[in-house]
Amino acid sequence: MKSSERPDIEQIVFEEHRIESNTAGISLYLRNKHPRTMTSFSAERTIVMVHGATYSSGSLYDVRLGGFSFMDYLAAKGYDVFAVDVRGYGLSTRPKTLEEDPRLNPPSVGTDVGVSDFSSAVNFVLKHRGLERVNVFAMSWGGTVAGAYAVANPSKVRKLSLLAPQWLSDKPIPLDTGGELVCYRLVPVFETLPRWLGTAPKHHADSLIPAGWFEQWARATLAEDPWSEDRARDRLRATNGPIEDIRKYWRAGKPYYEPSAITVPVLLLHGEWDIDVPIELSLQYFRELRSAPYRRWIEIGEATHMALLEKNRMQAFRAITDFLSEDYEPE
Numbered sequence: 001m002k003s004s005e006r007p008d009i010e011q012i013v014f015e016e017h018r019i020e021s022n023t024a025g026i027s028l029y030l031r032n033k034h035p036r037t038m039t040s041f042s043a044e045r046t047i048v049m050v051h052g053a054t055y056s057s058g059s060l061y062d063v064r065l066g067g068f069s070f071m072d073y074l075a076a077k078g079y080d081v082f083a084v085d086v087r088g089y090g091l092s093t094r095p096k097t098l099e100e101d102p103r104l105n106p107p108s109v110g111t112d113v114g115v116s117d118f119s120s121a122v123n124f125v126l127k128h129r130g131l132e133r134v135n136v137f138a139m140s141w142g143g144t145v146a147g148a149y150a151v152a153n154p155s156k157v158r159k160l161s162l163l164a165p166q167w168l169s170d171k172p173i174p175l176d177t178g179g180e181l182v183c184y185r186l187v188p189v190f191e192t193l194p195r196w197l198g199t200a201p202k203h204h205a206d207s208l209i210p211a212g213w214f215e216q217w218a219r220a221t222l223a224e225d226p227w228s229e230d231r232a233r234d235r236l237r238a239t240n241g242p243i244e245d246i247r248k249y250w251r252a253g254k255p256y257y258e259p260s261a262i263t264v265p266v267l268l269l270h271g272e273w274d275i276d277v278p279i280e281l282s283l284q285y286f287r288e289l290r291s292a293p294y295r296r297w298i299e300i301g302e303a304t305h306m307a308l309l310e311k312n313r314m315q316a317f318r319a320i321t322d323f324l325s326e327d328y329e330p331e
Helices: 057-061 070-076 111-129 141-152 193-198 202-208 213-223 226-231 241-250 279-288 313-325
Strands: 012-020 027-035 046-050 080-085 134-139 157-163 184-188 235-239 266-271 295-300
Touching: 012 070, 012 111, 027 070, 027 111, 046 057, 046 111, 046 141, 057 070, 057 080, 057 213, 070 080, 070 313, 080 111, 111 134, 111 141, 111 241, 134 141, 141 157, 157 313, 193 202, 226 235, 266 279, 266 313, 279 295, 295 313
Parallel strands: 046 080, 046 134, 134 157, 157 266, 266 295
Antiparallel strands: 012 027, 027 080, 184 235
């Protein structure tokens, strides 16, 4: 990468917020990074992000690989960036059912809950910064959360950026491994590398993730859930509500929301070797964005579903900041 693009970590402010959800006893963790010199705030320069179905926002967006994270990059580019953990993820409150044997309760934290928690985060940011709207970024299941939110709250969203959002599929979806769904699943984080690399051609697999990045990411991911580290032998708790919704919506031919109802500009990002959301699904999703004032698709070569953590992550980073920096005034 260009030396001019490497963030100066010392010039980035990191703040943490505990905000209320719509449920008594459930608080949400919201991390924030912005330039130290930023003294005024605007919709154009504010981003709120949400994670996917397995890993938290801290895991996906704020692990300093190669010396800086996605959030560091955005802050260094002059953005005030917030990332929320939906309940049950990261440093947000875990529902009591996640403290029990997973077989005792049905799948926890579905998409309805994700949308509600994301709404709480956006409302907090709007009030905290005195704004009327923000930019939104999300990936995978988070794309469903953010897309549904944008449909329901068009006046609060300036632009929407999505990496590999879910869409209807008549084929099995890898995240759903089949069988009965219990409350949550345990993800053996350090054992996920073969599957991650297995989505790329064999002659590219060894160079997909720079040396040391996976181990650093895995340690940081497990640190987001000390319970798993202490009790589950380095396995991360991940809620099964999103997988239940795969069966209820995406595999049943019933969209959770209609992308055609999104009325803000949309950037769609996709990795060439993404098998979780294959290119055919992304194309179908892109074609549904008929009501967006404008839409853009960026295909990242030599990248998987986890493109933000791989060697070509800068292509995604640049595409997002370029999209957000373009002038756009909602009607």
